[in-house]
Amino acid sequence: LGSAIDSSSPDRIVLAREVLAAYKDDPGVRNHIQTMVASYLDADEWHYWRIAELYTRLNYREELTSFLALCRTSDNLEIQEISDVF
Structure with a gap:
């Protein structure tokens, strides 16, 4: 999960997302993703982009909607932009 959000390697990001997609319907995985995402909410816009992606x-529409609402309230203009793109 960390590689899907925190890696600087595009290949690792893609691979990590593919692995997570295989387990996306597992409630435990979904809850763990939300817990991990919360730990990145004080980070820079790089992480916010990766979280939205x-x-x-994973087609987590509820989580994406909540996350984009959070992005819109950020003081960081680059984070606000994420809500426009997604």
Whole structure:
């Protein structure tokens, strides 16, 4: 999960997302993803972009909607932009 959000390697990000997609319907995995995402909410916009991409890839619409609402309230203009893109 950390590689899907925190890696600087595009290949690792894609691979991690593919692995997570295989387990996306598992409630334990879904809950763990939310817990991990919460630990990145004080990070920079790089992580916010990766989180939005992950939620989109996993088709977690509720989580994405909540996350984008959070992005809109950020003081960081680059994080606010995420809600426009997604």
